[in-house]
Amino acid sequence: ATPTAIMVGTGLGAKRGVLFKNAIALETSARVQVVVMDKTGTLTRGEPEVTDVITEGVGEDELLRLVAAVERESEHPLAEAIVRHADARGLAGVRAGRFENVPGHGAVADVAGHRVAVGNRRLLERDGADLGALGAHRDEVAAGGRTAVMVAIDGVTVGVIGVADAPRETSAAAVAALHELGVEVVMLTGDNAATAERIARRLGIDTVIAEVLPGAKAAKVAELQATGRKVAMVGDGVNDAPALAQADLGIAIGAGTDVAIETADVVLMRSDPLDVPTALRIGRGTLRKMR
Ligand code: ADP
Ligand code: MG
Numbered sequence: 685a686t687p688t689a690i691m692v693g694t695g696l697g698a699k700r701g702v703l704f705k706n707a708i709a710l711e712t713s714a715r716v717q718v719v720v721m722d723k724t725g726t727l728t729r730g731e732p733e734v735t736d737v738i739t740e741g742v743g744e745d746e747l748l749r750l751v752a753a754v755e756r757e758s759e760h761p762l763a764e765a766i767v768r769h770a771d772a773r774g775l776a777g778v779r780a781g782r783f784e785n786v787p788g789h790g791a792v793a794d795v796a797g798h799r800v801a802v803g804n805r806r807l808l809e810r811d812g813a814d815l816g817a818l819g820a821h822r823d824e825v826a827a828g829g830r831t832a833v834m835v836a837i838d839g840v841t842v843g844v845i846g847v848a849d850a851p852r853e854t855s856a857a858a859v860a861a862l863h864e865l866g867v868e869v870v871m872l873t874g875d876n877a878a879t880a881e882r883i884a885r886r887l888g889i890d891t892v893i894a895e896v897l898p899g900a901k902a903a904k905v906a907e908l909q910a911t912g913r914k915v916a917m918v919g920d921g922v923n924d925a926p927a928l929a930q931a932d933l934g935i936a937i938g939a940g941t942d943v944a945i946e947t948a949d950v951v952l953m954r955s956d957p958l959d960v961p962t963a964l965r966i967g968r969g970t971l972r973k974m975r
Contacts, residue, residue: 685711685970693970701953702963709949712933713967715914719862719960720905722919723873723880724761726937727887727957728849730920732761734769735830736846738821747843749775751835753795754802757783762833763791765847788874788897801836804876808834813841829882831875851887858957859888865964872896872904901927918960920944935960
């Protein structure tokens with residue numbers, strides 16, 4: 685595009701809080717054919733809340749007290765939600781030792797003489813814990829689009845904590861607008877498949893790539909690029925940064941982490957998913973002006 689068209693496009697973006705970092709970012713926006721969207725914090729608000737506490741063989745308060753002790757040591761958004769919930773119920777106090785963060789799985793620590801594991805099904809299975817009767821509750825929570833956080837004490841599954849993260853108000857409209865532009869939309873998440881698929885269906889997204897380990901998001905973007913299409917990645921988290929860099933166009937949510945914002949080619953200052961189609965439209969408009 686001509687320097688004038690680029691100035692106009694960049695200015696138009698800035699007015700709407702869509703910051704193109706350079707001319708190439710603006711031009712690439714016009715050519716995007718696939719938009720990959722991170723789920724947590726991008727399509728959803730990233731402010732999860734505890735909705736269910738299901739236990740077996742242990743009281744709810746006792747379970748929450750042990751789990752909160754583990755999660756207090758973690759920086760994961762799910763951990764923060766659980767700690768907030770336990771604090772609101774006045775269940776603070778116990779401290780955890782020998783804390784171990786297991787990326788993409790959960791966390792494990794010693795609390796009150798017990799080894800407490802908190803995380804997804806894979807984490808518990810890794811430690812040889814049978815889901816038992818709680819497996820059915822886990823499936824129910826996931827089928828409702830909530831994340832099921834499983835709890836095992838000394839290798840025995842004793843609880844399921846349901847955590848809900850509401851979609852952003854404009855996520856469905858953003859997906860519809862992208863489809864209108866002829867762009868395919870893909871959801872990419874570390875969360876489990878049932879939860880992810882339920883939310884995707886609600887938002888009108890037809891392709892879901894779930895249970896992706898933190899280090900593997902970039903490889904998934906590369907696989908989509910290998911089909912010969914121009915791919916944009918939209919994300920907010922530290923673990924999205926390599927995927928943002930891998931994509932032809934990295935788009936960061938303004939409310940996201942510094943790493944994501946620094947890595948991206950475009951930053952959405954209003955953290956509004958509807959600004960993704962806006963960015964692509966501005967790019968297309970800019971290219972048209974040079975003909
Ligand atoms: P995402 O944030 O996209 O869900 P992560 O890779 O951070 O992806 O986590 C993948 C899954 O691992 C989470 O959905 C959750 O089930 C589990 N998990 C990770 N960390 C924790 C934690 N501290 N407490 C509970 N569950 C966790
Ligand atoms: Mg995220």
